[in-house]
Amino acid sequence: EDKKSSIYLYSKSATEIQQWKRAFSLAKVLTSENDRNALKTSIGRACSGALTKGWDALFQYHREIKSTKELVKQMAMRLMKSEISRGYTKMRLQYKAKLDEAITRKEQRHWAARFMSEKLARLGNQKAKSKEHVREQIVTRIQQRFRRFRDGCIYDRRYPLSSSTVCKTQEAREGKTLDLAIRSFSSTQAVVLSLDGLAIETRRQNPDLFMTKKASYSEVNMPLATAHLYVGDNLTSLSLSNNTEVDDNKGLAKADWTKFVNLDRISCVVLHTDPLPGASHTGGKDKDAGVWFTIHGARL
Numbered sequence: 002e003d004k005k006s007s008i009y010l011y012s013k014s015a016t017e018i019q020q021w022k023r024a025f026s027l028a029k030v031l032t033s034e035n036d037r038n039a040l041k042t043s044i045g046r047a048c049s050g051a052l053t054k055g056w057d058a059l060f061q062y063h064r065e066i067k068s069t070k071e072l073v074k075q076m077a078m079r080l081m082k083s084e085i086s087r088g089y090t091k092m093r094l095q096y097k098a099k100l101d102e103a104i105t106r107k108e109q110r111h112w113a114a115r116f117m118s119e120k121l122a123r124l125g126n127q128k129a130k131s132k133e134h135v136r137e138q139i140v141t142r143i144q145q146r147f148r149r150f151r152d153g154c155i156y157d158r159r160y161p162l163s164s165s166t167v168c169k170t171q172e173a174r175e176g177k178t179l180d181l182a183i184r185s186f187s188s189t190q191a192v193v194l195s196l197d198g199l200a201i202e203t204r205r206q207n208p209d210l211f212m213t214k215k216a217s218y219s220e221v222n223m224p225l226a227t228a229h230l231y232v233g234d235n236l237t238s239l240s241l242s243n244n245t246e247v248d249d250n251k252g253l254a255k256a257d258w259t260k261f262v263n264l265d266r267i268s269c270v271v272l273h274t275d276p277l278p279g280a281s282h283t284g285g286k287d288k289d290a291g292v293w294f295t296i297h298g299a300r301l
Contacts, residue, residue, distance in 0.1 A: 178230075180227055182225040183241075226281075232264070239261065239263075242260075
């Protein structure tokens, strides 16, 4: 540079002079201070590569010697203090187990918090199930469990219902031959008994006002006789037929359906009522034997 004296460099080999020349030429190209420092560091590392390898080998040897000494010392102390060594080892294992348990508990809390947040998010996006959907799920679950129970019982040969078993609904449809009688009021008598004076006068002026569109029972009276009592195929009416000579074919006994009462109009059934004299279907000397019951229709 200006105002500075020159530096003369001397070398014993031409190769070193060529290297100096190349370094000077590169130094003239590099104008940034950071580039010069980087070049200087690179040249220093290149020149001191063998020295660096030596230092690395020396440090590695020192570390190996130190670790060997520590291992020998530890083994000697464990042999000399065997009881203390066993206690220390056990304490160390217990401490590690506690640390692992604490880490596991922390991970479980984190997982539970994330699971709850995701579940609450899903619940927030879900819609409430309708009554029809819930009812369908309940019925489906009951049916599935009953099927499994039935299959297990059939496999173990302890299912009480076989192919020859007749359910109560089928028995009600087939009916039974009994001694029975019918006592009923007509619609006119029922209306007169139910209304007061002003309503009766209104009925006299307009009789069609109190007439029902559909009959709910047969307005007939029948003395005590043997008849076939059964429930209709649609399970809405209780009917009886005087045709009792076709017990082998119960379907033909239902040909007469003029005497009936709707099941929804039956108010109550009284068991063990007083028997009616003159029963002919009941066997034995006592014609009134058996259990008698009374079926009441709609309340007035």
